[in-house]
């Protein structure tokens with residue numbers, strides 16, 4: 001037996017054992033990417049690097065392949081080793097072409113999962129699209145009409161011809177809900193026993209209520225006016241006088257009332273015509289509730305002064321990442337901290353402050369809402385865009401009328417048009433975003449995806465008209481798909497082609513991946529640690545019969 005020390009822990013293992021296996025025996029997990037347990041190591045990624053000090057020398061070795069030697073001292077969890085792992089990941093990402101999250105989702109201040117919503121619409125799953133929208137976005141119907149549309153400005157398709165009508169399609173899903181006189185209510189987590197008082201029933205306050213309630217907190221919204229979103233209503237009526245053809249205030253107010261009613265149906269308590277007075281001492285309020293959110297615009301200044309909170313240039317001073325004031329139980333968001341701001345920013349503030357308050361209530365630490373880690377491939381060349389466009393059905397951009405303003409419109413045919421418009425999406429998000437091991441490790445080690453971005457190859461895609469697609473730009477040449485294919489007898493199989501950083505996976509005789517992999521296709525896709533190998537999206541089968549759609553809804557339409 002050989003005895004080695006890994007991060008200070010001693011273990012005795014038989015000769016021939018790899019460092020990775022020895023580490024596992026003492027409960028130390030060394031990250032791996034190209035290595036597939038039970039298969040011969042490929043040693044191509046170097047993510048499993050460790051520092052090995054043997055008598056007289058010290059080296060960096062891949063733990064998945066290097067065998068132990070007696071007396072080795074091995075370091076895995078040191079800053080030096082982490083730095084090398086980060087660099088190994090950055091080198092892989094330098095040769096990467098793709099985006100984990102689509103530009104539209106990253107640009108949306110609420111980070112709505114636009115590609116999933118569009119996929120659900122393409123597949124005629126309007127209820128699914130509604131669930132995606134409403135779980136993530138309060139006031140989606142209002143935003144569908146009044147948002148300044150940063151997602152559409154960032155849409156990759158807009159670099160090619162016209163961007164996808166993301167906002168309109170989202171709006172249509174909420175209109176569909178409203179016209180059925182239904183309200184989708186997302187699930188509410190079990191009661192936490194915590195209470196949040198929200199001062200102000202404006203857009204930010206009610207948005208925060210929507211998200212906090214979903215987390216299982218008891219939420220009370222207190223509003224000095226006799227109507228929720230009173231300031232919004234007043235501004236809307238002022239701005240649409242004289243009437244504009246673009247915005248119909250009556251339709252907007254109808255949508256607003258529907259969305260406020262849905263928030264209240266979720267179990268949010270609202271107390272109208274009940275101001276929180278600056279004379280009310282903060283300690284006595286905090287005897288009744290666990291956290292207070294100031295979402296009452298300019299009125300928040302007065303409360304903040306009375307409660308000895310700090311004031312900034314635009315309102316109440318907060319930590320801009322956690323929305324926490326200098327009193328740990330008091331938070332502020334929306335126009336209470338920013339002065340004037342856009343509608344979508346108000347909703348996003350509601351979502352982010354709810355996340356921060358939830359973190360504070362359950363973990364005693366306000367959670368800093370952070371954007372998930374993503375490779376961003378930036379601007380694409382015309383050739384690359386053409387390749388993407390060739391993958392999507394040819395549909396011209398068309399504007400969809402508002403069914404609430406035009407009740408004579410046939411909703412079924414409008415939904416069919418929505419399916420076609422959703423087909424225009426380039427599907428820029430990565431199919432493996434939630435399972436990609438490269439992405440998980442890159443986020444874990446804080447890898448900078450752009451450190452070596454000058455090495456990035458142009459986008460390419462190999463499908464040869466089949467339903468198994470290979471994107472070389474996302475391939476890390478780990479060979480796991482080759483190993484998976486080797487296990488299935490009677491198929492053509494795949495192998496490495498090219499040299500150095502250009503090494504990729506190829507099929508014999510220019511056959512498609514579907515033909516070459518045959519019965520092994522799904523196993524190879526599952527073996528791939530990135531999003532390089534995947535199946536084409538199932539083509540849409542729009543269901544235009546509203547009664548049928550409603551009958552088949554599996555989630556909580558009421």
Ligand code: SF4
Pocket residue numbers: 096097098099100101375430431432433434436437438439474530531532
């Ligand atoms: S393969 Fe992984 S890292 Fe690359 S774009 Fe997809 S999810 Fe992101």
Ligand code: SF4
Pocket residue numbers: 102103104105114115154155156157164166424425426427428429
């Ligand atoms: S083409 Fe689709 S996935 Fe890409 S940015 Fe536009 S809406 Fe998003």
Ligand code: SF4
Pocket residue numbers: 474475476477478479480481482505527528529530532533
């Ligand atoms: S396609 Fe094959 S070689 Fe490329 S990353 Fe996926 S499993 Fe590895």
Ligand code: FES
Pocket residue numbers: 031032033034035042043044045046047048049062063064065
């Ligand atoms: S070199 Fe060890 S996991 Fe890739």
